[in-house]
Amino acid sequence: MQTFHNIIDGKPVAAADGRTLDIVDPATGEVYATAPLSGPADVDAAYTCAQRAFREGWRDTTPADRMAALLKMADAVEEHGPELVEIEARDTGKPKGLTLSEEIGPMADQLRFFAGAARHLQGAATSEYMAGHSSTIRREPLGVIGSITPWNYPMMMAIWKIGPAIAAGNTMVLKPSDTTPASSVRMGELFNEILPPGVLNVVCGDRATGAAMTDHDIPAMVAITGSTRAGKAVAESAARRVTRVHLELGGNAPVVVFDDADLDAAAEGIAAAGFFNAGQDCTAGTRVIAHASVAEALAAKLVEQAADIRFSRDETDGSEDFFIPPLNNPDQLAKVSGLVSRAPAHAQVLCGGSAADGGGYFYPPTVISGLRQTDELVSTEIFGPVITVQTFDDEDEAVALANDTTYGLASSVWTSDHGRTIRLSRALDFGCVWINCHIPLVAEMPHGGFKQSGYGKDLSSYALEDYTRVKHVMSTY
Template sequence: MTTLRNVIDGASVDAASGATYDVVNPATGQAYATAPASGAEDVDRAMRAAERAFDGGWADTTPKERQEALLRMAQALEDRAEEFVQAECENTGKPIGITRDEELPPSVDELRFFAGAARVLEGRSAGEYLKDHTSWIRREPIGVVAQVTPWNYPLMMAIWKIAPALAAGNTIVLKPSDTTPASTVLLGELANEFLPPGVLNVVCGDRTTGRALVEHPTPQMVAITGSVRAGMEVAGSAAADLKRVHLELGGKAPVVVFDDADVAAAAEAIAVAGYFNAGQDCTAATRVLAAEGVYDDLVAALAEQARSTRTGMPDDPDVLFGALNNPDQLARVAGMVDRLPDHASIDAGGTRPTIAGGEGGYFFDPTVVSGLRQDDEAIQQEIFGPVITVQRFGDEAEALRFANGVQYGLSSSVWTKDHGRAMRMSRKLDFGVVWINTHIPFVSEMPHGGFKHSGYGKDLSMYGLEDYTRIKHVMSFTGEGVS
């Protein structure tokens, strides 16, 4: 069994109580590691370390110094890619090859992007807006930031959180999901080689640990990627102390396919964007809205894509996705399928596969469900699994009404050859991201974040960096008589 430890004040330490819990490999259902079951004492120790590091100099480092630290971290992550891939895949059940090719390179790139972004923060120009007075703007780090990351992309989401916060000059106490702490602990240990003690602290534990993190008086900001329920709890708790809150929560992305779309190309792209990471992605292309003229052909094409898509063990080079993260998530996905209304049709999948070597794992077949209506549970609630739903629409107005008719507002896509229609839809879709004739690509330079119950605040891009700064107005009297 691997022993994971907290990373606090530059050292790897056990929980103060000595308590641990088992970490399970979702592909096998077997425990492979133990992690600290941290409590309030551990959180307080990490917060005090972060506060000392902030006051002790990290806040006063130059952008160049922060850039150099982040670049060294990026290079070390790239050099040790196989070690991180193995840790991530054992902890999540993800395919090794896809994780190496599709998750590690963007993670390295995001560290490098924010390393550069640290040196180009912008503000309004200084000027005399009042006679004999000169005003200018300072962008400053916020202070200690508490961060909570999810289990669907443990390493990548940790980097999405820490890179802008560090680039802006903040210090961090981060809690990974209790089911996937391994790669985040490894990242914290790597950071110790390049950051002063206490700048980045990693504390493992469950919801109790997370609650202690959010309620602690030290952090000036709480950032979380997680469920709507978790985001609401964090926002409510942070409000009691007027902490800033940065929320990236759930999604229910509409994939709007019009009559003039290339059905075969759309189905292939939607299947990849829907089944990647077992559909455990808040931007996944799993809610398809199909126009009358392509509905039947698209359902058939998606069903064929599902039947040709494989799930399996991490070391199988031919699988697109691996196991669901935990037994509760498997039960959620299976339950949503089991509760489908009579008017729905399961066109592919809907069952648990038998996987050699993964008999105890949390696998679910790639699934397509058609015939659904707007008020059905599978349309309104996030499934977060490899289940693509398809519903029919009549015209552009109905497509827009169906697309926007959910509580989420994170991402969406439009599939059409009509440029004017694409522009109209992109303007009226109530989602933070709109893709046109594609779905799910991200780049470090562009923001990611949602509306409504998908939260607020932006990850990635300069907007993400600005979220981790505070703005100060400085005014100086410049008239005569000042010595």
């Protein structure tokens, strides 16, 4: 049985009152470790150390100093990549090959991007905007950041929070999901060999721990990646103290496929975007809206794609097959199973449709056609390996169906008509519009949505700006 710990002021510590959480391997459903169940005293200790580290030196570091630290952190991620993958796979059930190729490299790259961005802050030019007065802009760190990360990408979401916060000169307290703390704790250990004590603290716990994170006087901003429900709770709590919030929340991405699209390429790309990580991705391409003339053919091709996908428990070293992990926990398995079991009579479950045998929380790739806009499966963020297919007759209807959601994170358009891509990229009400692809991300471009998908950006220079404040300095002469 493994034992994880908090990291406060650079040291491993248990929860103050000794309470722990059981950590379950979702591939087997068995407890394999314990982690601290932190309370308000632990959160307060972490925030106090972070505040001291900020005031006593970290905020005064130069961009070059922070760049050097972030580059060392990126090197540490690469050097310990295989170890981190083993830890992540045990915690999440993820396939090791895909996790190594799709997460470790991008995580190191993202840290290196923010290392460079730390030295490229921007603002209005110093000038005389009033006669006899000179004005300049200071861009400063906010202070202490409280960060809360989800269970679908524990390692990568931690990096998305750590990179811009540290680059901007902030200190932070990071709380990973209660079900997946392992990789965050290990990265905390590695990064504390590089950063001064108190700059990066890791506190494990449950929802109550998260509430203590937001209901505290010290943090200048609370940043969360999670569900819309969780984001609203964070925003409500932070509002009582007028604390900034940075919210990357749920999604229900439309995938609009026109009759002139390359259906083979579309099916392959949509299956990858919808089934990768078992659909546990806020940008997952699971809500397909296809032209009526090609919807049946596209659905059949998606079924073919699903047949080639295997579970991560079947992975062997060196295999290049497409594997998906189990769902994270029994509640998520019950949610996905319930949504599919309640599919209306006019829907057709073309493949999958029930939990897999063999232990763990596995759910097979599932394709459901014949759905309508008002159906629960269409209006709900499924967060599982379930692709739904509905139809449209013309471009205006496609846009209306796509935008008819409370979410606004991501979308994609599949067509060979260049003019149409321009029109839809303007018309679709989502923070990202992919054209003839779905789900690629790069460090240089922002990730974040509209409406109930939240506000604030991860990645890119826009994220760095979110972790700073702007001060106007004016003097006479």
